[in-house]
Each structure stands twice: as structure tokens, then as C-alpha cells.
Amino acid sequence: MADPRLESCLALHRANHLGEAEAGYRQCLAAGIDAALPLSGLLLQQGRHAEVVDLLEPRCTTRVDNANMAINLSIALRKTGRNDDALRHARQASELAPQQPAAWNALGLAQLESGAVADALHAFDRGLGLAPGHTALELHRAKALRRLDRHREAIAVLERVVGAAPDLLEAWRDLTSARNALGLYPAALDSATSALRLAPNDLDVALEHAVALLNAGQTGNAIKRLEKLEADPQTWMWLAQARLRDNDVAGARAAYERAATHDPDNPFIRHFLAAIDGHLPEAVETDYIRKLFDDFAPRFESTLVDALAYGTPKTIAQFLERSGVTSAQEVLDLGCGTGLMAAELAAPGRNIDGLDLSERMLTQARAKGIYRALHAAELLEFLRGSEQRWDLVLAADVFVYVARLEPVFAAIHDRLAVGGHFVFSVESSDGADTQLPPQTGRYRHAPDQLEQQLLAAGFSDVRREPLTVRMEVGQPVRGEIMLARRGD
Ligand SMILES: C[S@@+](CC[C@H](N)C(=O)[O-])C[C@H]1O[C@@H](n2cnc3c(N)ncnc32)[C@H](O)[C@@H]1O
Structure with missing residues (x-):
């Protein structure tokens, strides 16, 4: 049975009174009650990753038996760019608590970050073996599949995820990318539209939707949306492509030139400006072709x-x-x-x-x-x-x-x-x-x-x-x- 002071903080936390819960956890810590784990959970919830590292790292050097702490620390370390340490703690967590799906999730994410994509897929599979249909594990498994160019399988997973969690923006966006990768443009437009409905003011989501319109052949609509968005080189490049598709070469040049002021070495911009101006590049455009x-x-x-x-x-x-x-x-x-x-x-x-x-x-x-x-x-x-x-x-x-x-x-x-x-x-x-x-x-x-x-x-x-x-x-x-x- 936990200390009653800790119990009341946990109740506040569950009721989403985060400020009061945090203050309570800190008082518990000052009184020698071990509230580090729930406090780290609360900080993670708020994206305060560096504070989680400060809180848990000293404890994890002595308390290597606590898998939950290792999981939270691993997440925070990964988010603060210390992925090697994140990997070490996640591995420790999965050894301490191999029956815990969250340990496999943390391990898979750290492996994904380090580029060990096949290992990550294996870790997510282990987690899903323990918790079939677990949304986060499914979502992350689909990311690994996409990284392995297994887009068709990723699509099947993501379609399940959005069916179970239709408000999960990240899943709709990943589904759009996977469908685009396979050239399934009408379906990509459907998922991009769902994402936009969930996040109408998110610029990245709005750009993905406009690109989906263009890919699906709705050039006029795409241009209208992109012109409203015009915010960064990426958007101007898409606008230029859309205008070219509409045979508006002068408009395309204006958009590329605008993009070039921010990103003058971009091989795509250079290639298409050369095409518009009729200057054939002398050297082989390796970066452009490779990308x-x-x-x-x-x-x-x-x-x-x-x-x-x-x-x-x-x-x-x-x-x-x-x-x-x-x-x-x-x-x-x-x-x-x-x-x-x-x-x-x-x-x-x-x-x-x-x-x-x-x-x-x-x-x-x-x-x-x-x-x-x-x-x-x-x-x-x-x-x-x-x-x-x-x-x-x-x-x-x-x-x-x-x-x-x-x-x-x-x-x-x-x-x-x-x-x-x-x-x-x-x-x-x-x-x-x-x-x-x-x-x-x-x-x-x-x-x-x-x-x-x-x-x-x-x-x-x-x-x-x-x-x-x-x-x-x-x-x-x-x-x-x-x-x-x-x-x-
Ligand atoms: C349209 S694909 C054709 C592929 C294949 N020959 C076929 O017919 O299915 C053109 C390929 O040429 C490659 N490529 C283009 N320029 C190249 C270069 N200078 N050196 C090496 N590969 C190049 C591209 O990366 C791409 O894979």
C-alpha cells in the first residue's frame, strides 16, 4: 500500500490536475517518499524530457531493478538526443520486465532511432505478442515497416490503427505517406483529408493535404491551397511543381526563385530552374538523381x-x-x-x-x-x-x-x-x-x-x-x- 500522501497525488494526477499533482510529488520526494516514477510520468506527459533525465538518471545508476524507471528514462534520453544511453536503458528494461509491452516499445523506438530497423520491428512484434492490437506498438511497428520499404504491410497495420483510434493524427499522416509511397494517390488524399480534419491549423498537415490533392490530379485545388499556405521553401517547391503541371511556367519560376533564396543549393530547385531557363547543367546532377x-x-x-x-x-x-x-x-x-x-x-x-x-x-x-x-x-x-x-x-x-x-x-x-x-x-x-x-x-x-x-x-x-x-x-x-x- 502506497503512502497516503502519494496516493492523493496519484489521484490528482489521474484527474488531470497536473500542477497540483506535481507539487505533491515534489513534497513527497522532499519527505523521503519515492515519487520519482509517477513524477517522471507526469513530466513526460508534458514533454519535459530534460527534467525527466535529471530526475531519473541518478536513480537509475543505483536502482537498476526498476524497469518502469528505465523505460521512462529511455524515452526521455531518446528525446534529448542521447540515443545510445536510451538504448542501454531500454535494453535493461526489456531484460528486467520481458512481460511488459512498454519495455519492448521503448526498446523498439530507440532501435528505430539508431537505424537498427529490423531489430526495432522485432521488438515491436515482441510487445504486440504480449498486447495484441496495442495502438502505440502498432503505430511504431508501421513506422519500422515503412523504413524497410514494406509499405503494403504498413498500410494494413495503419488502416487497423485508424479504425481503432480515429483521432490519432500521427496514424493518418503515416498512412498518407505510406499510400503516397506506393502511388495510391486517391487513398492518400482520403487519409490526408482525415488528418486535416483533425488538425486544420497545422501547416505540415495542410501541406501534406495540398500535395495529396496535386498527386490525385486536382491541380487547380492544390494550387489554391498552396498559394494560401506559402510559408517555406518546401511549400514553394510544391507550388512550383503544381504551376508547372498547370503550364504556368512564369509562376513556377517565381515560386522556385523564392524557394532558392532560402535553399540555394537544393538540387531539385537548381534542376528545375535550369530547365525553365534552358541552361543545361554541365555536370551530372548526382544529388538530384539519387534523391x-x-x-x-x-x-x-x-x-x-x-x-x-x-x-x-x-x-x-x-x-x-x-x-x-x-x-x-x-x-x-x-x-x-x-x-x-x-x-x-x-x-x-x-x-x-x-x-x-x-x-x-x-x-x-x-x-x-x-x-x-x-x-x-x-x-x-x-x-x-x-x-x-x-x-x-x-x-x-x-x-x-x-x-x-x-x-x-x-x-x-x-x-x-x-x-x-x-x-x-x-x-x-x-x-x-x-x-x-x-x-x-x-x-x-x-x-x-x-x-x-x-x-x-x-x-x-x-x-x-x-x-x-x-x-x-x-x-x-x-x-x-x-x-x-x-x-x-
Ligand atoms: C528510369 S530509371 C530506369 C531503371 C532501369 N534501367 C529500367 O529500365 O527499369 C533510371 C535509373 O537510372 C539511374 N541513374 C540516372 N542517372 C544515373 C547516373 N548518372 N549514374 C548512375 N545511375 C543513374 C537512376 O538512379 C534510376 O534508377
């Missing part, structure tokens, strides 16, 4: 292949077959992405190496189990630094992200075995030169010009074939496949 495809990776195959009818890898494979290029053993897939090209070309006795700037794309390529080696690298740097030789070098839908191809052609020529082949696809420009239309942000090359550049790099036997790269806004995107041979 673009790290974001795109989870929905790449569902969006591009399923929704936009992207079939370039298959078309390239058929073109090679028709051209009699069928016996290459050593193959290099530049910008291999999720591995669609290797899936078309895999054959017994053939070794396919791949490279890509985006780690998250490579993770998916690796999961296909087809490549001999996969490298996280920029293609031109990789080729220049390599001494290997390949019989066939491929680049499917990669040069839409590279402005200048002459140095790339020269480097590929160097790395090809004599008699080897190089095949790639491009989007075709309307003129005689490379273009960068701001609406797509992708380079369109002039195939005649590329043919000259191939010949200048030493290639011969150039063959070309028209290609429909994909459907965009219901229209086919025109391109070409080009094949060239390294002569003797």
Missing part, C-alpha cells in the same frame, strides 16, 4: 510498369534479339534501377553487373537475385575508374537524367570488349539539340546528334528504332532505341 529515385523506388515498378505502361527493357531485349546481339556473356546494366533490364536478359552462362546512384533502387535489384555484382555509383565515374570489360553495355531510360552524353559514350567505348555492343534508349527532342522541358524535368536528346557523337567516340554500325517510352497524361512519349558496336 529522386530513392523517393521513387518503392512505387517505381507499380507506377511505371503497371500504370504508365513502361516496357523499355522488354523492347530493348527484343531489339537485341532481332539485331542478332544474343551471345554477350559479360553484361553491364548502367542505371539498372530495380533490375527490370536484367530480368529480361538473364540467361545461363551470362554475367550481369549493375550500377545505380540510388541505394533504394539497388535494394530492389538485389532482391531479384539476378545480378553478379551491384554497385552504388555514378555511371561516368564508375566507367572511368573501372578496368573491367563487358561484351554488352545497356542503359534503359537512364540518359533522360544525363545532359551531356559525349563523355559517357567515350567512357563506354573504352570499357567495351572489341566487337562488343552498347544499347540505350532516349526520349527524343523536338529539335536538333538536347532539351530539358520543365514539365517533366527529363532530358530529351536528338537522336541524329547522338548518332554523330557515337561515331565520333569510335562506335560503328549504329542501328536505331523508334520507341514509345511510356504514356504520359494519356499521350505516348516518343523516343528511340540506339545500338552501336565497338569496332576492331
Whole structure:
């Protein structure tokens, strides 16, 4: 039975009289009554994490037997940026009280913070084994699943969470992110709308809702909302994208320029301002490409292949077959992405190496189990630094992200075995030169010009074939496949 003075403080705490409860707890402590645990709970409730650390840390060096204290201390340490210590105390708590779901929750959160995502998932699973359907554990489990790119499972969990706790803003927001990651835009708009209903004055929630409108094709509505919001570079960038979608190039430039005053080195802003101004960047825009495809990776195959009818890898494979290029053993897939090209070309006795700037794309390529080696690298740097030789070098839908191809052609020529082949696809420009239309942000090359550049790099036997790269806004995107041979 607790001391009656402590009992009355606990009653005040339960009745949400936090000020009085805190004063009472402190009097208890002064009188030698152990009120540190409930006081720490009260402070956590109010986000006073540093005070929790000051209160519990000295006690936890001596009282290592109290799992609840270790849990509260772990939460506070994590929130104050001392995650290694948070991890240590959470681990201690889960060893002291393995039957307590909160210990697994604290451990999972500290592991998530430290990047040990698979361990975190395991900890949340342990907690849920003890408390099936526990809302916080489910919510945190879904965060771990999203970090592992297991968005579909995260969505199923989050749909359960919002069903059980429809007022939980964080769950609606996480559900929106997970649905966006998979390109489930109408559903993402639904969850973003629910979040906005719960937090109509929260700027971040309002931005997520406006982006959901844009993704769902409600461009006009999105622009109206974004114009009202205009608050930070992030919002201006979305406004610029929305205006581009609406063909308002001048409006888009104004929004990007505003964003650039705050974030001048942002690779997206630089890329699109270059596109609007018609200045093609000299160097490969590695940061832009990496970020673009790290974001795109989870929905790449569902969006591009399923929704936009992207079939370039298959078309390239058929073109090679028709051209009699069928016996290459050593193959290099530049910008291999999720591995669609290797899936078309895999054959017994053939070794396919791949490279890509985006780690998250490579993770998916690796999961296909087809490549001999996969490298996280920029293609031109990789080729220049390599001494290997390949019989066939491929680049499917990669040069839409590279402005200048002459140095790339020269480097590929160097790395090809004599008699080897190089095949790639491009989007075709309307003129005689490379273009960068701001609406797509992708380079369109002039195939005649590329043919000259191939010949200048030493290639011969150039063959070309028209290609429909994909459907965009219901229209086919025109391109070409080009094949060239390294002569003797
Ligand atoms: C549209 S995806 C195509 C992926 C794959 N080739 C396919 O056809 O499915 C373009 C890929 O090229 C990669 N990429 C673009 N420029 C690159 C560069 N300079 N170096 C390495 N990878 C690059 C991107 O990260 C992305 O994964």
C-alpha cells in the first residue's frame, strides 16, 4: 500500500490536475517518499524530457531493478538526443520486465532511432505478442515497416490503427505517406483529408493535404491551397511543381526563385530552374538523381510498369534479339534501377553487373537475385575508374537524367570488349539539340546528334528504332532505341 500522501497525488494526477499533482510529488520526494516514477510520468506527459533525465538518471545508476524507471528514462534520453544511453536503458528494461509491452516499445523506438530497423520491428512484434492490437506498438511497428520499404504491410497495420483510434493524427499522416509511397494517390488524399480534419491549423498537415490533392490530379485545388499556405521553401517547391503541371511556367519560376533564396543549393530547385531557363547543367546532377529515385523506388515498378505502361527493357531485349546481339556473356546494366533490364536478359552462362546512384533502387535489384555484382555509383565515374570489360553495355531510360552524353559514350567505348555492343534508349527532342522541358524535368536528346557523337567516340554500325517510352497524361512519349558496336 502506497503512502497516503502519494496516493492523493496519484489521484490528482489521474484527474488531470497536473500542477497540483506535481507539487505533491515534489513534497513527497522532499519527505523521503519515492515519487520519482509517477513524477517522471507526469513530466513526460508534458514533454519535459530534460527534467525527466535529471530526475531519473541518478536513480537509475543505483536502482537498476526498476524497469518502469528505465523505460521512462529511455524515452526521455531518446528525446534529448542521447540515443545510445536510451538504448542501454531500454535494453535493461526489456531484460528486467520481458512481460511488459512498454519495455519492448521503448526498446523498439530507440532501435528505430539508431537505424537498427529490423531489430526495432522485432521488438515491436515482441510487445504486440504480449498486447495484441496495442495502438502505440502498432503505430511504431508501421513506422519500422515503412523504413524497410514494406509499405503494403504498413498500410494494413495503419488502416487497423485508424479504425481503432480515429483521432490519432500521427496514424493518418503515416498512412498518407505510406499510400503516397506506393502511388495510391486517391487513398492518400482520403487519409490526408482525415488528418486535416483533425488538425486544420497545422501547416505540415495542410501541406501534406495540398500535395495529396496535386498527386490525385486536382491541380487547380492544390494550387489554391498552396498559394494560401506559402510559408517555406518546401511549400514553394510544391507550388512550383503544381504551376508547372498547370503550364504556368512564369509562376513556377517565381515560386522556385523564392524557394532558392532560402535553399540555394537544393538540387531539385537548381534542376528545375535550369530547365525553365534552358541552361543545361554541365555536370551530372548526382544529388538530384539519387534523391529522386530513392523517393521513387518503392512505387517505381507499380507506377511505371503497371500504370504508365513502361516496357523499355522488354523492347530493348527484343531489339537485341532481332539485331542478332544474343551471345554477350559479360553484361553491364548502367542505371539498372530495380533490375527490370536484367530480368529480361538473364540467361545461363551470362554475367550481369549493375550500377545505380540510388541505394533504394539497388535494394530492389538485389532482391531479384539476378545480378553478379551491384554497385552504388555514378555511371561516368564508375566507367572511368573501372578496368573491367563487358561484351554488352545497356542503359534503359537512364540518359533522360544525363545532359551531356559525349563523355559517357567515350567512357563506354573504352570499357567495351572489341566487337562488343552498347544499347540505350532516349526520349527524343523536338529539335536538333538536347532539351530539358520543365514539365517533366527529363532530358530529351536528338537522336541524329547522338548518332554523330557515337561515331565520333569510335562506335560503328549504329542501328536505331523508334520507341514509345511510356504514356504520359494519356499521350505516348516518343523516343528511340540506339545500338552501336565497338569496332576492331
Ligand atoms: C528510369 S530509371 C530506369 C531503371 C532501369 N534501367 C529500367 O529500365 O527499369 C533510371 C535509373 O537510372 C539511374 N541513374 C540516372 N542517372 C544515373 C547516373 N548518372 N549514374 C548512375 N545511375 C543513374 C537512376 O538512379 C534510376 O534508377
